[in-house]
Amino acid sequence: MIRDTRAIPYPDRVVSTRAAIRRLSAARAISVTGSQVAMIALTFHIYEMTNSAVWVSAVFLATFAAMGILTPIGGWLGDSFDRRKVMIISDVGAAVFFAGLVFANEPWMLIALAFLATAAEMPFLPASQAAIPNLAADEDLAWANGLVSQAFALGITVGPLIGGVLVGGVGASTAFGINAFSFLVSAALVWSVKGRFQEKRAVGAERPPKVRFTEGLRIVWQIRLLRLIVLAEVVAYSVVGWAMVADAPLAKLFDVGAIGFAALISCWGVGMLIGSWGIGRWLGERRIEAKILLIGMLIDGVMIAFMGLSPWFVSILIVSVIGGAASGCVNVSRQTLLQRAVPDHLRSRVFAVAEVTATVSFTLGLAIAGPAIELIGVRPSYVLSGVVFALGALILIPVVRRPVIQSTSP
DSSP states (O other): OOOSOOEEEETTEEEEHHHHHHHHHHHHHHHHHHHHHHHHHHHHHHHHHHOOHHHHHHHHHHHHHHHHHHHHHHHHHHHHSOHHHHHHHHHHHHHHHHHHHHHOOSHHHHHHHHHHHHHHHTTHHHHHHHHHHHHSOGGGHHHHHHHHHHHHHHHHHHHHHHHHHHHHHTOHHHHHHHHHHHHHHHHHHHHHOOSOSSOOOOTTOOOOOOOOTTHHHHHHHHSHHHHHHHHHHHHHTTTHHHHHHTHHHHHHHTTOHHHHHHHHHHHHHHHHHHHHHHHHHHHTTOOOHHHHHHHHHHHHHHHHHHHHHOSOHHHHHHHHHHHHHHHHHHHHHHHHHHHHHSOGGGHHHHHHHHHHHHHHHHHHHHHTHHHHHHHHOHHHHHHHHHHHHHHHHHTTHHHHHSOOOOOOOO
16 A cells, blocks of 8 residues: 655645545535435425425425536636635535525425525536546546545445434424534634645746636537547446336335335445445556446446346345446546646636536436336336446447547646
């Protein structure tokens, strides 16, 4: 194992690069966990107030709309301003709006504040993704992405469980308050990181030219690697939401109840933790991220399809762990590829474009998931989702055949 001795110069200080990544990962884990807690509390609270699935749908529509509309702005902020400050302000803003949920007593107020809180969160992700190559030594980049991916997986695994316990035990308002506090803790952790969040240029060096707001979209279209990754994700995510919506009907089909339904989600999350941890340490300086991305997506597709074919629920849980592990490997390799392919001053924009296209594809598929599952059935929905996901992976074959050239900042 590489010892934690590399350092980054920062205002006459020497700080461990691995310590910086650990703090950033801890901030990510805390904020994601808090967001999951709040989402569980919000959906349950609004349904309890209105007894209407329409209002619950409005929650998801508002949050996904905020993500789709405002993520490009978050990418622009991450490239145009100090990323550390952008992340701190993002966390504090989210804390303020989530605190407002504590005092909201009308469904429309809850949804409006949820939209604003999601909007405040938006700049954090592209800024943090773009900052990692500056905070981590090059040989530690895969490890750093693995640790951040683990933090995300941990948040989406334990957040819903904590949210359910809090809503049942102390109520939704308390859950909102705890989530607001979690964002303040995240902001404090980011503030404590003293490394470089942006590329440092030599004195007298020419500054990067000012670029248009839409420059990230042009870069994605121009660079073959980025174009193929985005296209692969658009295809892969187009119907993968059908499998997610089918989780509850699948649990009912096997008569395993709420515990079985929760196990499906948790097993995938556990797999993501394992995959992110393993690939982040194994990759090291190996430049085979494109192969890992292709193989991981293929495995994901096969595992999703198998979930619709398996006659035993236990085997489905095992397959979920395997699929989650492959997903963790995909996340780490994807992040590393994007970070190395794009100049620092454009990196947040490119990450924002990648996230938006994947989210839009996923959301459009999710919009027709319910009627589609009722039409073709639960098991065929998994099979179709897995097959389409694997087809998306095959788009990456040209990337594997031709070496990826690391970009340098102009």
